[in-house]
Amino acid sequence: MSSTVARAINEDGKTLDDFLPKSEEGNGDSIYVADGVKEHLKGRSFVIETYGCQMNRADSGIMETLLDKCGMHESEEERYADVIIMNTCSVREHAESRIWNRLEQFRHLDKKYKKHTILCISGCMASRLKDRLLESGVDVVVGPDSYMHLPELISSAISGHQSSHTSLSTKDEYSGVDSLLLDPQPCTQLTIMRGCNNMCSYCVVPFTRGRERSVDVQSVLRSVARIRDHGYKEILLLGQNVNSYCDPSQPSRLALAYETTPGFRSPTSTRAKTGVLFPELLARVAEAAPDMRIRFDFPLSALEVIRSHPNICQSIHLPVQSGSDSCLRRMNRPYTRDAFLRLVDQIRTTLPQCSLSTDVITGFCGETEAEHAETVSLMEQVGFDHAFMYLFSMRENTFAWRHFQDDVPLAVKKRRLTEIQDAFYSTLKKKLPALTGTPQLVLVEGESKHSQHSQHSQHSQHSQHSKEGRRQLKGRCEGDRMCVFDVKPVFASFDDFQKKGKTVESFDVGDFVACRITRPGTGTHIVEPLFKSSIREFSRIEHLL
Incomplete structure (x- = not known):
């Protein structure tokens, strides 16, 4: 070559x-x-x-x-x-x-x-x-x-x-082109926008993915319909910054104006957004596929949309990156610590059961021990349900690369990362006992890792056994936590559950199963299956379990 x-x-x-x-x-x-x-x-x-x-x-x-x-x-x-x-x-x-x-x-x-x-x-x-x-x-x-x-x-x-x-585009290049839907899992993804205008000082994405541009609403809805018709039960709406979604070619049915969350500034000088914005798109997708779960990566006006549609998962990703105002300014993040905490409070007031996840970078340029301590304290104060925690890595051509020094020693970065991880897991463990006995709707994805491998391991009538001789399946609950349960006879519906009626013993990938947590965990919950259900049914009867 x-x-x-x-x-x-x-x-x-x-x-x-x-x-x-x-x-x-x-x-x-x-x-x-x-x-x-x-x-x-x-x-x-x-x-x-x-x-x-x-x-x-x-x-x-x-x-x-x-x-x-x-x-x-x-x-x-x-x-x-x-x-x-x-x-x-x-x-x-x-x-x-x-x-x-x-x-x-x-x-x-x-x-x-x-x-x-x-x-x-x-x-x-x-x-x-x-x-x-x-x-x-x-x-x-x-x-x-x-x-x-x-x-x-x-x-x-x-x-x-x-x-x-490698030319970057100013428009969406893939309208009408779907990914091959060959994944046997019941979940798939759909890209609704690309690029990012935020220009965080450490981030290379605006240089490698270009400026923000959105897939038009009708293309999104056609893709959702095809995904629904293929039998998928969960869809993740993707984008570098989905809350910046905007299709100006379509008139809004909700007359929404672009808004920033209180305490958050717009990272770009102008953002005159009219047309269909993300909360309206989210509502239209939810209405187009009411029996399919919808996940997304998050604006404040979307909270009421989430609360109004049981198939929109109450699971929000809020990348905080640092708990220090001075460090956030160097990162060019568009909020303060206080604004972030107020947003968390508003989410939990509107959606008390909402699962929160975040991203954290430790060892950013010039980070002091005091700034690091503020990040640790924020992790303890918020009590995230999921966290992706990383050492800072300098990326060429970013603002940080041009203007800052990667001056935190690697050993210090590693020690700080351990302290952040310890803060995350210690607060998470304190929340676990309250989850015992709570009802969860689990979407079956296939065999758990304890089941022996088979060419049929991802499909119905699971006949594989774990080392203990039990058949065991896995799936995710609404909060995006993996759940594992032993296969046993369960009731065929909520009515059967109430009347002790018909039972079933087989499960298909894509089944929704009403379960109860018996042993909560930081990574995986052990649950007891109760009866087969659906999104709409479970939303009606969850309070009765």
């Missing part, structure tokens, strides 16, 4: 209009690939490895859809694949280091089996390090807004030419 950078696909080549037929319906099959490219790729195999955020997982589905349309198929093993795609993350240095190591592993695999595999890097690392990747010998580099070009890029690479396309 030559390390010389060959020609890239011209930026003035095909646009999205060349790939999508002029159809207003966007039926999910609106993908055009030139016949010559299809013929070149037909019968070849691929593997996609996905790293990083859930948006990358959804994007991997888009790439899989495109390659499937070209007659390619997924390889069961990497050594047999003609094309290996690594969909990458650049949020932290460690994530990129893994990719460089993985590239070397694939090259050794090629030497061992005397073959040449087309190596493709996609995602944020492709946007950030295109030239370096091409110089290292990667065959294809494709950015997050360029996946419609992937078939022709791979075709070019098969012909011996390195190729790349």
Whole structure:
């Protein structure tokens, strides 16, 4: 493989209009690939490895859809694949280091089996390090807004030419293109907006994903309908910043104005948003699929929408990053500690059972022991239900990289991370006893890890047994906590539960089961299954359990 950078696909080549037929319906099959490219790729195999955020997982589905349309198929093993795609993350240095190591592993695999595999890097690392990747010998580099070009890029690479396309777009490039719905799990994702305008000083996302742009409402609702009709029971609405969603092409039915939460400033100078905003989109999605759970990553005006629709999960992600006002200012976060705590109070007043999750960075540039102590105290004060806690990693080209020093020693970062983790888990454990005996609606996802592996482990009539001889299933409750239960006869409905009537012994992936927590845990709850149910039924009778 030559390390010389060959020609890239011209930026003035095909646009999205060349790939999508002029159809207003966007039926999910609106993908055009030139016949010559299809013929070149037909019968070849691929593997996609996905790293990083859930948006990358959804994007991997888009790439899989495109390659499937070209007659390619997924390889069961990497050594047999003609094309290996690594969909990458650049949020932290460690994530990129893994990719460089993985590239070397694939090259050794090629030497061992005397073959040449087309190596493709996609995602944020492709946007950030295109030239370096091409110089290292990667065959294809494709950015997050360029996946419609992937078939022709791979075709070019098969012909011996390195190729790349990493231009960022100002519009949504994937309306009408659904991810392949092949995941046997009952849950899937749908991207409703891309990019971020917030420009936090430590974050590389605005440089790798571009400016905010939203999928139009009708495309979102058509995708929701297709996902619903495929039998999925839960959908996660994705975006770097979903509360910035705005479709200005559609008139609002709710006459909402864009608002920032009290105490939170808008990170950009102007945000004149009219049309359909996120709370209205959330309501429309909930009404379009009332028997499907809806999750999302969070504006204040959405709280009443959540409370009014039982299929919108009361589970909100609030990334705090730091509990110190001075550190938040250096991070360019648009709120103060006090404003964040007031938002938490308002959420818990409106939605008392709401599960809260957060992100925390420790060891940011110039962080003092006093600033760190404020983060620890905030973790103790809020009592989050889930937390993703990380060491700070400097990212090239960010504001922090240009203006600050990564001056907190690694040993100090690790010690502070341990203290933050200890604060999180100690407060979480104090909340657990109150959960014992509470009712939960669990969406069955498949076998628990204690059940023996079988090719049928993700489907109905589970016959596998755990080491103790018990059949055991797993699923998530509304608060996004994993729940595990032993399979035993349960009542077929709430009426049967009340009257001690009909029982059933089999469960399908995608079943909703009313359960009661018997042993709450920091990672997994042990629950007792009571009866099969549905979202709407459970919302009516939960208070009776």
